[in-house]
Amino acid sequence: MTVIAARSAHCGGAAARQFDTVVDLIRHMLHSEAIDLVVVDADTHLDAVARLSAWKASQGREDFAVLVVAQLLRPERMAHALESGCDDIVAGAFNIDEFDARAARCLARLGAGATRALRLEIAGYVLDRHTQSVTLDGASLPLNELDFKLAWLFFLNPGVLIGRPRIAAEIGQASVADIGATLGKHMHRLRARLKIEKGGAVGLRAVYSAGYRLEVDDDDRRSRCRQRSGLPYAIPEALSCDAAM
Known part of the structure; x- marks a missing residue:
């Protein structure tokens, strides 16, 4: 979080902010200005990916990407993170340049998806x-x-x-x-x-x-989202997760 925030400040980008729970993050997204990227530390809070993705689908939210960072993520858990809905993973010893590249790619895909919608x-x-x-x-x-x-x-x-x-x-x-x-x-x-x-x-x-x-x-929102995603409508339970935007 410290490294990401420092790079963001140095490049003049959007400020990174840390949230302790998924619920805190969701409250922010409901009542504050739109975000582009959520970063989840999967070494300690991999479950946050599935919980956040379920909420994202239930609300019909297509306006942000989820990027996982993890130093100790095993291949099977990496697969689980991708199946749960994350857009990309930065695995191994944290490298801010790799993070920047993957974050930029996530945002490019997000923008392309919005452009393709007709x-x-x-x-x-x-x-x-x-x-x-x-x-x-x-x-x-x-x-x-x-x-x-x-x-x-x-x-x-x-x-x-x-x-x-x-x-x-x-x-x-x-x-x-x-x-x-x-x-x-x-x-x-x-x-x-x-x-x-x-x-x-x-x-x-x-x-x-x-x-x-x-x-x-x-x-109306729940009906549309159930038809599209098949995921349950539920606000995730409170849990600790490190998320930066």
């Missing part, structure tokens, strides 16, 4: 990236190009807090300062054009001073 179906909404069209229960919704870009961003990451800087970049603004007070107007228009109503199956919630999050009714 159609999203959530709670009666169907978004088609090829035609840049959105329908709700079969009825077409009148979105312009900017509306569709924002809708795609949120529907691709349901339950994930999308920060104001990322929204500003999506809209084509260099910074949050450039978008200023117009951000609220963009979101108000998007809700109206998507026919998002209070108490409905889908909500677009403002998180004060942070950004916005698309919230989907739990029943």
Whole structure:
């Protein structure tokens, strides 16, 4: 953790943060801005991989990768980690250069997966990236190009807090300062054009001073995720795990 944090700070990357339990990590991912990479120390907490992967599948989360580090991982346990859902492994004596290379590869695959997605179906909404069209229960919704870009961003990451800087970049603004007070107007228009109503199956919630999050009714989310993954819907029990982001 110390080496990873030092390299991240030296390169000007995102700050690494340590979590003591899977539950602490999940709470962060539910209420804080989106993350890209979770690192699990499998020498002591290999079970964290399966527990985190089960939660990831149950929530339909495709927005982060899981990288395992381990000095003493036997081949059969490496296979178990991969079967449990980790994206890659740094095995043997820890080498920060190898870690950087594997982490970058995990993030590249994550980005490629998001780019390949062409159609999203959530709670009666169907978004088609090829035609840049959105329908709700079969009825077409009148979105312009900017509306569709924002809708795609949120529907691709349901339950994930999308920060104001990322929204500003999506809209084509260099910074949050450039978008200023117009951000609220963009979101108000998007809700109206998507026919998002209070108490409905889908909500677009403002998180004060942070950004916005698309919230989907739990029943719809669980149904979709069970069909896709076959994994149980369960929040993992508390356990100790070293995870850096």
